[in-house]
Each structure stands twice: as structure tokens, then as C-alpha cells.
Amino acid sequence: MSRAPVLLFACQGVDQAAWLAALHRADPGLDIRVWPSVGDPAEIDYALLWKQPPGLLDGMVGLKAIFSMGAGVDNVLLDASLPAHIPLVRMVDPSLVAGMVEFVVMQVLHYHRSMPAYRAQQEVLHWQMLPQSLASERRVGLLGLGELGAASARALSGFGFDVLGWSRGPKTLPGVRCFQGADGLRDMLAQTDILVCLLPLTPDTRGILNRETLSHLPHGAYLINAARGAHLVEADLLPLLEEGRLAAATLDVFAVEPLPADHPFWTHPFITILPHAAAQTLPQTAAPIITANIARHRAGQGLAHVVDRGRGY
Amino acid sequence: MSRAPVLLFACQGVDQAAWLAALHRADPGLDIRVWPSVGDPAEIDYALLWKQPPGLLDGMVGLKAIFSMGAGVDNVLLDASLPAHIPLVRMVDPSLVAGMVEFVVMQVLHYHRSMPAYRAQQEVLHWQMLPQSLASERRVGLLGLGELGAASARALSGFGFDVLGWSRGPKTLPGVRCFQGADGLRDMLAQTDILVCLLPLTPDTRGILNRETLSHLPHGAYLINAARGAHLVEADLLPLLEEGRLAAATLDVFAVEPLPADHPFWTHPFITILPHAAAQTLPQTAAPIITANIARHRAGQGLAHVVDRGRGY
Numbered sequence: 001m002s003r004a005p006v007l008l009f010a011c012q013g014v015d016q017a018a019w020l021a022a023l024h025r026a027d028p029g030l031d032i033r034v035w036p037s038v039g040d041p042a043e044i045d046y047a048l049l050w051k052q053p054p055g056l057l058d059g060m061v062g063l064k065a066i067f068s069m070g071a072g073v074d075n076v077l078l079d080a081s082l083p084a085h086i087p088l089v090r091m092v093d094p095s096l097v098a099g100m101v102e103f104v105v106m107q108v109l110h111y112h113r114s115m116p117a118y119r120a121q122q123e124v125l126h127w128q129m130l131p132q133s134l135a136s137e138r139r140v141g142l143l144g145l146g147e148l149g150a151a152s153a154r155a156l157s158g159f160g161f162d163v164l165g166w167s168r169g170p171k172t173l174p175g176v177r178c179f180q181g182a183d184g185l186r187d188m189l190a191q192t193d194i195l196v197c198l199l200p201l202t203p204d205t206r207g208i209l210n211r212e213t214l215s216h217l218p219h220g221a222y223l224i225n226a227a228r229g230a231h232l233v234e235a236d237l238l239p240l241l242e243e244g245r246l247a248a249a250t251l252d253v254f255a256v257e258p259l260p261a262d263h264p265f266w267t268h269p270f271i272t273i274l275p276h277a278a279a280q281t282l283p284q285t286a287a288p289i290i291t292a293n294i295a296r297h298r299a300g301q302g303l304a305h306v307v308d309r310g311r312g313y
Numbered sequence: 314m315s316r317a318p319v320l321l322f323a324c325q326g327v328d329q330a331a332w333l334a335a336l337h338r339a340d341p342g343l344d345i346r347v348w349p350s351v352g353d354p355a356e357i358d359y360a361l362l363w364k365q366p367p368g369l370l371d372g373m374v375g376l377k378a379i380f381s382m383g384a385g386v387d388n389v390l391l392d393a394s395l396p397a398h399i400p401l402v403r404m405v406d407p408s409l410v411a412g413m414v415e416f417v418v419m420q421v422l423h424y425h426r427s428m429p430a431y432r433a434q435q436e437v438l439h440w441q442m443l444p445q446s447l448a449s450e451r452r453v454g455l456l457g458l459g460e461l462g463a464a465s466a467r468a469l470s471g472f473g474f475d476v477l478g479w480s481r482g483p484k485t486l487p488g489v490r491c492f493q494g495a496d497g498l499r500d501m502l503a504q505t506d507i508l509v510c511l512l513p514l515t516p517d518t519r520g521i522l523n524r525e526t527l528s529h530l531p532h533g534a535y536l537i538n539a540a541r542g543a544h545l546v547e548a549d550l551l552p553l554l555e556e557g558r559l560a561a562a563t564l565d566v567f568a569v570e571p572l573p574a575d576h577p578f579w580t581h582p583f584i585t586i587l588p589h590a591a592a593q594t595l596p597q598t599a600a601p602i603i604t605a606n607i608a609r610h611r612a613g614q615g616l617a618h619v620v621d622r623g624r625g626y
Contacts, residue, residue: 110419133414
């Protein structure tokens with residue numbers, strides 16, 4: 001194709017102006033069509049999607065690749081009409097990884113250093129130093145050892161935490177005690193003080209955080225879910241907090257987003273709510289990654305970070 | 314001396330049982346006298362002090378070295394009768410440094426990632442993603458580039474923050490924009506989004522955080538004081554928060570500790586109070602460092618980490 005490549009932009013809930021400016025800056029030659037102003041659907045070469053309306057790609061017979069704006073592609077794949085033979089590319093953006101590492105380290109330190117207890121003390125004007133543990137005495141278990149999990153493990157190891165990690169298949173990471181499969185999951189949970197979920201959402205991982213699995217944690221463990229709301233069986237969380245199996249939870253993601261106003265999580269004293277903000281894809285760093293991948297494809301080289309549709313990530 | 318070395322233990326506000334056990338484990342040959350059961354004062358070879366009563370060392374004519382349980386020795390030096398010719402050793406404990414790095418990184422990330430705003434949103438059930446900055450877009454200014462400051466700078470650089478550092482004399486640290494002296498202080502403050510105080514308390518640094526200096530910060534900056542309460546002119550803080558010059562402050566230390574119940578800091582919505590808990594000296598790691606230093610001295614080698622009384626650190 002000698003004409004300018006045509007990119008369809010169909011992303012909801014993002015800063016569209018910032019994205020269009022960043023894409024233009026990254027490749028001024030790109031012909032960007034902003035949904036629903038598609039023009040001739042047959043001219044679309046590439047599509048950048050996020051929470052797109054189903055059926056959007058119908059009639060785009062020249063489509064060569066689909067880009068997801070997020071690292072997880074589950075919401076892009078909700079569209080059953082998404083053509084199965086077109087490569088789907090997930091977002092692998094170093095600044096998205098950096099944002100997630102910041103979030104994970106921040107919340108692990110928050111629990112490690114007893115910040116909820118100190119905040120409660122401040123509320124009642126109570127001055128008391130609490131016991132402080134060495135990081136090496138604190139076991140942090142990561143669910144998922146992909147880009148986000150591996151980078152988080154590296155950062156946590158740097159602080160001296162005892163880092164454990166679980167993945168579907170076998171993995172080896174320096175400084176991480178690695179577990180796999182259903183037995184490995186129970187083994188890891190039984191020795192995890194702070195549990196961090198960074199899994200992709202697939203049929204295998206849906207509901208993986210439930211009463212049965214979380215009951216393997218030591219009493220008073222902490223949960224941080226920065227992956228997807230559907231990883232957690234939400235109805236199971238409140239009794240686990242009530243019984244003290246879990247001391248507190250930080251939730252960035254929910255079964256229904258935005259979290260409905262009458263949801264009991266909002267006002268629970270031991271739950272910290274984030275509005276799916278653990279790690280945003282920032283246009284200034286992500287746009288050049290998308291345009292570089294397009295350039296690679298146009299030069300006849302393979303696309304980077306193509307999703308295995310069977311695995312779902 | 315062929316008899317067992319005698320160590321006086323006179324530390325208040327610490328877990329005495331844990332310390333005595335750790336010291337005994339580190340050197341079972343040590344004859345430990347717990348104040349006020351000193352025995353013959355002339356037999357005392359070494360003293361480990363923290364918030365000790367003044368005049369405590371009178372009559373200890375055989376004293377060879379004084380150890381401070383904390384990294385800062387200002388409260389040990391409050392005792393005007395402390396013999397000036399006896400070496401005073403400050404605590405340089407890798408786990409104390411690690412604890413401070415944890416605290417600094419945790420609170421810098423807390424502000425960098427808008428956690429106070431997200432907490433306020435949760436209180437009113439409001440779901441809204443806030444703009445996220447790259448760490449490289451956030452300027453963190455460290456006051457003090459000693460063991461604690463340098464280690465904090467290293468950790469913050471690892472996250473990609475734009476790290477600035479100020480010290481009395483000239484210093485060069487990799488990845489840190491270094492400033493010095495009074496002019497350098499103003500220069501650094503003018504470009505600091507998050508200010509962290511890790512200075513020793515000396516006549517030169519007392520009151521260094523005041524209306525004049527802090528007014529050089531950009532509007533909406535954050536303050537973290539993990540050094541000494543007397544670094545901050547407390548009466549200046551509330552108007553700076555009211556005017557928005559400061560967006561929030563985390564204070565671990567205060568002019569009077571425990572912070573009096575009627576102090577306005579306790580209930581201020583933008584002030585986070587910690588009970589001097591940013592970094593504790595942990596007996597399991599610090600006791601072996603003290604006994605190793607005693608062994609070095611007994612072997613005729615020099616003591617490590619002797620304080621320059623003129624500088625105060």
C-alpha cells in the first residue's frame with residue numbers, strides 16, 4: 001500500500017484529544033479516522049480499540065491488525081463479532097508497566113508499614129509506635145508473572161521482600177519463589193502475607209479470588225486486586241474481612257464499573273477503592289509504540305505482542 | 314582489658330527485652346548492666362543511650378565509647394554533661410536505612426499517585442480517574458544527602474523520579490541534581506513538587522522548614538518530614554496549607570513528642586501524623602552492629618561512625 005495507512009480510533013472513556021495529538025505527533029503521516037466518522041470502512045487498515053461498541057469492525061475488509069489500548073484485552077474480546085483471523089495486539093507500554101509497579105509497591109508498603117492502623121490512631125488522637133517488620137520477614141505473593149507481575153516482583157525484591165509468584169505454566173524469575181497450577185496456588189497462598197492479583201482475565205482465572213482459595217491465606221492477610229473485577233467473587237470478600245482472614249483489601253477493579261453507589265465496598269472501613277486507576281495507558285508513551293508497530297507491519301516485519309486468542313493474553 | 318567488656322544499657326521508649334536478648338545473642342560474652350542497676354560505675358566500658366536522663370554517665374571513669382540507638386544523635390547530646398572527650402557513635406544500621414527508604418518511597422508514591430484525592434472521592438462515593446503523571450515528570454527534592462538521603466535518592470531514581478538533593482557541603486550523587494548552601498536551597502525548592510526532609514538536627518538546620526523557605530516551593534507542593542520536629546516551624550505550616558502553597562504534609566516528628574492531644578495537626582484533613590515511626594532501629598539487625606564495633610575497638614582498631622561533635626552528626 002503506497003497510500004497513507006488508515007487507523008480507526010474507537011476508544012471510550014479516554015482523553016481522546018490527548019490521544020489524537022500523541023498519535024499525530026508519533027506519525028504525522030497516519031490517516032486517523034475517529035469513530036463514528038469512519039469514511040469508507042474498506043479503507044481502514046488498523047483499529048485502536050477500547051470498550052468499543054460490538055460489531056464496529058463489520059465491513060472493514062482491509063483490516064490488518066487490531067490494537068488494544070489496555071494491557072488486558074478481555075474487554076476488547078467481549079465483542080463476539082471481532083474477526084478471529086485478524087491479529088489482536090495487546091498494549092505493552094513501559095510506562096503502563098511503570099505505573100503498575102508504582103501502584104503495587106505503594107500499596108504493599110502501605111500494608112507492610114501498618115498505615116491503616118496509623119491512620120486509625122490519628123483519628124482518635126492516639127500516639128503509639130507499632131511493631132515494624134523487616135521487608136525480608138514479609139511474604140508478598142503475586143498472581144501472574146507476565147510483564148506486570150515480573151516487573152512488580154523485581155521492584156519488590158529490590159526492597160528485600162520475600163517475593164512469591166504464581167503462574168499457569170512453569171516460570172523461573174530471579175529472586176522469586178515460583179509456583180504453578182492448582183496445587184501451587186494453594187501452596188503459595190498458605191505462605192502469603194500480602195496477595196497481589198495481576199492476572200489476565202480468562203475462563204481459567206475468572207473467580208480465582210474466592211472463599212475457598214483465599215481461605216488458604218494466613219489469618220490477617222492483605223489483598224490487592226489490580227487486574228480485573230471478575231477475578232474476585234465479590235460476595236465472598238465481606239465475610240473474609242469480617243472473620244479476619246483478610247485484614248484489608250485494595251480494589252482497583254470491580255465486577256461492574258463504575259462501582260454502583262449502593263455497593264457495600266464503598267463504605268467498608270477495610271476496603272480501599274480506586275476507580276480502575278492503578279495504571280493508565282498514557283498517550284505520550286503508548287502512541288509511539290502503536291505507530292512503531294504499524295511501521296513494522298508495513299515494512300513486512302511481524303507485529304509485536306500479538307495475543308494468543310486461545311489463552312486470551 | 315581481659316575481663317568481659319561492660320555495656321551500660323540506658324534507653325527509654327524501646328522494647329528493652331528484645332534489645333537485651335539481641336545484644337546477648339550478638340555477643341554472649343558481653344556484661345550488660347541495665348540502668349539504673351549499674352553496679353560499680355567505674356567498671357562501665359561502653360554505654361548504649363537513647364533519651365537517657367542527664368548526668369547518667371557521671372563517675373563512669375572507664376568509659377571508652379558512647380553508642381546512640383538512633384541515627385540522629387541530637388537527643389543524646391541534649392545531656393550537657395555528656396563527656397566531650399569520649400567518642401560518640403551514631404547508629405548506621407542497614408535495616409534502619411531500609412526502613413526509612415520504605416517510608417520515603419511509600420509517601421512519595423502516595424502523593425505522586427493522588428491517593429489523598431482518591432480517598433476523598435471514596436468518602437463521597439465518587440468514581441473518577443484522575444490524571445496520572447509519569448515519575449519522570451515529578452520532581453522530588455531531598456533535604457539531606459547522608460546515608461538516609463542518598464539511599465532514598467537511589468530508590469526514587471529507580472522509579473524514574475526527577476530527584477533533586479540538597480546538602481550543606483557540595484556532593485555528587487549519580488542520578489541526583491545536587492544543590493548546596495542557602496542559594497542552592499532556594500533554587501532546589503523552587504523546582505520541587507514533593508519535599509522530603511532527612512537532615513540531621515543541628516543549629517544550622519533548626520527551623521529550616523519555615524514560611525520563607527517553603528514559600529519558594531511551587532503552589533500545591535507536598536512536604537514529608539521524617540527527620541526531627543524542630544526542623545519545622547510548626548506555626549508556619551497551617552497557613553501554608555490554607556493558602557495552597559502546600560497541598561498536604563506527612564509528619565513523623567514534632568516539636569513535642571508525643572504530639573499533645575490538643576495540637577491542631579492531629580485533626581487537619583491534609584496532615585498525616587506518624588508517631589515517630591518512619592524508621593525504627595530494629596534490635597535484630599542493630600545489636601550485631603554495636604557488638605562488632607565494640608569488638609573492633611577492643612582489638613585496637615578505630616570505631617566506625619564516630620560523630621563530629623562540631624557538626625553534630
